[in-house]
Amino acid sequence: MSSTEAGSPAQGIRVVIVDDHAIFRSGLKADLDPDIVVAGEAGTVEDAVAVIAAVRPDVVLLDVHLPGGLGGGGREVLAGSAPLLGSTRFLALSVSDAAEDVVSVIRAGARGYVTKTISGAEISDAVRRVAGGDAVFSPRLAGFVLDAFGTAPADIADDELDRLSARELEVMRLIARGYSYKEVAKELFISIKTVETHVSAVLRKLQLSSRHELTRWAAERRLL
Amino acid sequence: MTTAASRPPLVRGSDRVIAGVCAGLARHLGWPVRMVRLGMAVAALAGGAGVAFYAWLWIMVPTADESAKRNARQPASPIAPAVAPAGAEPADSWWSSVTGMRYGKEILLGAGLLLAAGILIARMLGVDVPLGTLIPVAAILGGAAIAWMQLDETRRAGLVDKTKADQAGGWARLAAGLALVVSGVLIMVSGSGSWEQTWLALLSSVAVLGGVALVLLPWGLKFWRDLETERAGRVRATERAEIAAHLHDSVLQTLALIQRRAGNETDVVRLARAQERELRGWLYRDPGKEAGQLSEGIKTAAAEVEDSLGHAVEVVTVGDCAMTERHEALVQAAREAMLNAARHGGGAVSVYLEVTDGAAEVFVKDRGPGFDLDAVPADRLGVRESIVGRMNRHGGTATINSTQDGTEVRLRLPLSAGAPAGAAATNSNGEARL
Numbered sequence: 001m002s003s004t005e006a007g008s009p010a011q012g013i014r015v016v017i018v019d020d021h022a023i024f025r026s027g028l029k030a031d032l033d034p035d036i037v038v039a040g041e042a043g044t045v046e047d048a049v050a051v052i053a054a055v056r057p058d059v060v061l062l063d064v065h066l067p068g069g070l071g072g073g074g075r076e077v078l079a080g081s082a083p084l085l086g087s088t089r090f091l092a093l094s095v096s097d098a099a100e101d102v103v104s105v106i107r108a109g110a111r112g113y114v115t116k117t118i119s120g121a122e123i124s125d126a127v128r129r130v131a132g133g134d135a136v137f138s139p140r141l142a143g144f145v146l147d148a149f150g151t152a153p154a155d156i157a158d159d160e161l162d163r164l165s166a167r168e169l170e171v172m173r174l175i176a177r178g179y180s181y182k183e184v185a186k187e188l189f190i191s192i193k194t195v196e197t198h199v200s201a202v203l204r205k206l207q208l209s210s211r212h213e214l215t216r217w218a219a220e221r222r223l224l
Numbered sequence: 225m226t227t228a229a230s231r232p233p234l235v236r237g238s239d240r241v242i243a244g245v246c247a248g249l250a251r252h253l254g255w256p257v258r259m260v261r262l263g264m265a266v267a268a269l270a271g272g273a274g275v276a277f278y279a280w281l282w283i284m285v286p287t288a289d290e291s292a293k294r295n296a297r298q299p300a301s302p303i304a305p306a307v308a309p310a311g312a313e314p315a316d317s318w319w320s321s322v323t324g325m326r327y328g329k330e331i332l333l334g335a336g337l338l339l340a341a342g343i344l345i346a347r348m349l350g351v352d353v354p355l356g357t358l359i360p361v362a363a364i365l366g367g368a369a370i371a372w373m374q375l376d377e378t379r380r381a382g383l384v385d386k387t388k389a390d391q392a393g394g395w396a397r398l399a400a401g402l403a404l405v406v407s408g409v410l411i412m413v414s415g416s417g418s419w420e421q422t423w424l425a426l427l428s429s430v431a432v433l434g435g436v437a438l439v440l441l442p443w444g445l446k447f448w449r450d451l452e453t454e455r456a457g458r459v460r461a462t463e464r465a466e467i468a469a470h471l472h473d474s475v476l477q478t479l480a481l482i483q484r485r486a487g488n489e490t491d492v493v494r495l496a497r498a499q500e501r502e503l504r505g506w507l508y509r510d511p512g513k514e515a516g517q518l519s520e521g522i523k524t525a526a527a528e529v530e531d532s533l534g535h536a537v538e539v540v541t542v543g544d545c546a547m548t549e550r551h552e553a554l555v556q557a558a559r560e561a562m563l564n565a566a567r568h569g570g571g572a573v574s575v576y577l578e579v580t581d582g583a584a585e586v587f588v589k590d591r592g593p594g595f596d597l598d599a600v601p602a603d604r605l606g607v608r609e610s611i612v613g614r615m616n617r618h619g620g621t622a623t624i625n626s627t628q629d630g631t632e633v634r635l636r637l638p639l640s641a642g643a644p645a646g647a648a649a650t651n652s653n654g655e656a657r658l
Contacts, residue, residue, distance in 0.1 A: 096508070097504055097508050098507075098508045139538060139540045139574055139576070140538075141541050142540070143540035143542050143576070145540065146542040146578070147542050147543070148558045151543065151578065152541060173576075173578070176542065176576045176578075177574060177576040177589055177591070177632070178538070178572075178574025178576065178587075178589040183629060198286040211557075212573055
């Protein structure tokens with residue numbers, strides 16, 4: 001994903017970085033593009049909830065594993081900031097690969113999930129995308145989605161929330177294969193905006209569906 | 225002492241007549257098992273010395289399984305698979321080679337019947353056999369033997385394993401043994417007394433037992449709870465030791481290496497990447513997932529490429545199936561594609577495996593400048609032979625799509641052999657199908 005294809009033209013996106021490692025916070029701050037302003041930082045669950053409520057940023061870069069609070073980590077921050085979810089978007093950052101971690105923060109309200117090894121340009125792009133109201137799917141998250149929803153397209157009879165449409169499946173497959181949104185759009189002969197619409201629809205299903213795999217993953221992190 | 229050193233350990237075996245003592249002893253001493261049994265029987269006649277010796281060995285000598293469990297050490301690291309103690313192997317082959325004692329239970333039963341017949345004949349001949357004492361004694365001994373064998377077996381299977389399938393059978397045997405013993409004792413105590421007396425005796429003994437149980441129950445419960453706590457503590461300690469061993473063998477070693485090679489950036493990245501992968505595999509491995517799956521094969525290949533070229537390879541898998549010989553070809557072709565992508569492409573290499581009911585598909589994508597397939601010299605075996613040729617030979621297809629934004633290799637292998645192999649073709653918009 002190059003920075004030119006970002007979905008939002010917003011100038012000066014204000015972000016809060018929540019991570020318990022100061023080295024990671026400063027490294028991330030240095031990596032972010034100049035149009036992204038770091039308005040606050042926090043290292044624990046309590047600090048994060050307080051800072052987010054005070055700063056009211058556009059985007060929160062949220063580590064999934066955080067000390068403090070009741071031990072719930074990033075999900076607890078999401079729960080504590082629930083009144084702000086309309087204006088503040090959350091992008092989950094983690095070193096964890098476990099489906100339970102990924103799916104549980106998404107279901108708690110995060111708009112995207114990226115791993116910490118992501119490059120500065122990519123994360124800046126992801127921040128702009130989330131600030132613009134879109135969802136950010138890493139290849140691995142797309143893989144989890146395909147695993148949870150199955151790779152067969154939905155029938156009309158199925159519950160709309162529990163299955164992906166044929167087009168959504170195609171988009172998820174391409175993202176899992178490492179395609180950027182632009183490449184997905186080119187491959188499927190659709191606009192980037194349409195790709196974003198499909199991804200947002202998948203995110204909604206991921207958050208609201210009661211499919212067994214999703215509820216199981218969420219339950220394994222005591223989310224339900 | 226040279227012979228002693230080569231002797232197999234003294235353990236009780238599974239080919240038991242009663243408790244496997246004689247068989248174990250024979251194996252330990254290198255004597256024929258029949259001789260040992262005969263000797264034991266003769267010794268038993270000599271004032272019960274054999275019986276006492278047998279009982280002592282029964283209590284003191286562990287079974288082969290118990291011994292193996294006791295000797296099994298914790299592996300130094302979970303990477304190194306736990307190795308079975310070497311001593312168990314010859315034991316197994318030896319035990320299985322003994323077939324003569326397969327009918328041990330039948331022989332025991334026959335001996336019992338013969339004994340009964342002998343007693344009957346003796347009675348017919350006018351010899352006074354004290355049946356009134358013999359029958360209850362036999363009942364007590366039989367019941368005790370049944371109950372003890374049960375205890376022995378449950379211990380072998382692990383007393384902790386409460387979900388044992390034949391638990392009901394075990395309880396039934398225990399109850400049968402108990403009933404035999406109780407009735408034997410009753411008959412013996414009450415002699416040839418009337419039923420009324422017997423019932424009275426039964427009632428009073430049950431009352432006494434109930435009183436004793438009432439007094440001892442809290443103690444028993446306390447001991448049981450202590451045992452459970454201790455066991456849980458031991459499990460935790462073992463887990464902790466395993467984690468410590470793992471971190472020591474992997475993470476600490478890597479950190480030490482990184483400190484020594486701090487100047488060499490590529491080495492540091494490679495080390496960190498390999499360690500991350502290893503730790504990730506250990507932390508997030510799915511214990512329900514069996515080994516030898518296709519996704520494992522692809523991940524292993526990606527790890528090899530990462531290690532040899534120091535280039536990040538991200539693997540995403542959806543669905544899975546068991547590895548077959550044809551899947552091996554798919555993995556090899558994918559590995560070749562990853563090697564090419566890591567060598568010539570830029571940025572991270574993305575690998576996606578999807579297994580559906582009909583086929584297994586692998587996509588390998590890089591972000592390099594791309595290359596013109598027709599410009600690849602014919603002697604370059606990498607693409608033509610290792611990827612395309614290999615897939616075609618195994619009934620699959622390989623498609624290579626190269627643009628300025630990167631190259632993607634698509635491998636498709638139908639699950640059933642004999643599907644039509646993809647023919648080489650090139651279409652007009654620069655996408656080459658081989």
